Amino acid sequence: MTELGNRLRQAREEKGMSLEDLQTATKIQKRYLIGIEEGNYSIMPGQFYARAFIKQYAEAVGLDPEVIFEEFKQDIPANEKEEIPQLSRVKTRKQVPAKNNKVLNFIPKILMFLALVAVVAILYILFQNWDFGNNSDPQEDSNRGVVYDPADTEDEDQGDGEQDEATGEEPVEEPEEEQGNSAGTLTEVSSSQPNATLELTGADAFEVELSAIGGNTWVGISNSEGEYFHSKELAEGETETFDLTEETEILFNIGWVPATEIKINGEVLEYPFPADDVTTQKITIKFAANGQQ
Numbered sequence: 001m002t003e004l005g006n007r008l009r010q011a012r013e014e015k016g017m018s019l020e021d022l023q024t025a026t027k028i029q030k031r032y033l034i035g036i037e038e039g040n041y042s043i044m045p046g047q048f049y050a051r052a053f054i055k056q057y058a059e060a061v062g063l064d065p066e067v068i069f070e071e072f073k074q075d076i077p078a079n080e081k082e083e084i085p086q087l088s089r090v091k092t093r094k095q096v097p098a099k100n101n102k103v104l105n106f107i108p109k110i111l112m113f114l115a116l117v118a119v120v121a122i123l124y125i126l127f128q129n130w131d132f133g134n135n136s137d138p139q140e141d142s143n144r145g146v147v148y149d150p151a152d153t154e155d156e157d158q159g160d161g162e163q164d165e166a167t168g169e170e171p172v173e174e175p176e177e178e179q180g181n182s183a184g185t186l187t188e189v190s191s192s193q194p195n196a197t198l199e200l201t202g203a204d205a206f207e208v209e210l211s212a213i214g215g216n217t218w219v220g221i222s223n224s225e226g227e228y229f230h231s232k233e234l235a236e237g238e239t240e241t242f243d244l245t246e247e248t249e250i251l252f253n254i255g256w257v258p259a260t261e262i263k264i265n266g267e268v269l270e271y272p273f274p275a276d277d278v279t280t281q282k283i284t285i286k287f288a289a290n291g292q293q
Contacts (some may be wrong), residue, residue: 083178
């Protein structure tokens with residue numbers, strides 16, 4: 001037990017409060033309060049929350065948090081923001097070069113080709129119908145004297161309809177093609193609390209929307225090469241988006257799951273483990289765009 005833990009426990013006992021009373025007053029789980037008194041910060045969701053819990057503990061037992069932090073700073077975990085190395089800022093949404101430039105440049109050529117085909121077709125029709133003197137087709141001349149009775153065509157149509165009714169066959173409708181799910185499918189590959197690996201398939205994009213709901217949270221987002229796209233605290237109500245289509249593997253390190261919502265291609269991610277039981281989770285998502293599997 002650290003000197004800080006002894007000081008906090010002594011103040012709690014002087015106020016006649018049990019750990020259950022302190023849990024009710026601070027809304028901090030009892031196991032975290034015990035961890036503070038024993039100096040066991042490894043069970044905390046993160047160093048940010050360890051410092052916050054110590055501050056709430058001190059206020060609940062009538063101690064000045066600033067005095068406590070100054071007097072026992074050697075026993076208090078350092079702020080995560082001070083420990084995280086300064087990373088080069090990465091744009092929340094990568095500038096993806098337009099892939100349609102080649103198609104757009106090719107459109108004028110297609111239009112010119114279609115125009116040429118249309119001109120050739122018109123010239124061909126004119127040439128076929130051109131009257132070179134009186135060299136008309138004898139068959140055409142014989143057909144000019146034939147008069148068609150519209151009633152004959154109606155009778156033929158009715159006969160065809162009666163034949164269809166006689167056979168009892170109905171016209172066959174072509175089945176409609178089912179549209180694919182643009183959001184893709186997430187499949188669990190492996191899991192071992194608090195780590196899990198998922199695979200995203202059936203999608204052309206890998207777009208992520210990160211939101212803090214119901215409180216502050218800390219989230220780290222990085223790829224397999226150690227490049228960070230996000231590594232900081234997200235305040236309640238804040239939302240950030242990322243286009244990770246060019247990445248094949250992404251690690252989400254969520255410090256406080258109950259306050260974190262992650263959407264993959266517009267669909268809310270279901271956490272591999274219950275949010276209330278496992279408040280810190282590390283989720284790896286492997287992705288391969290359609291046509292690259």
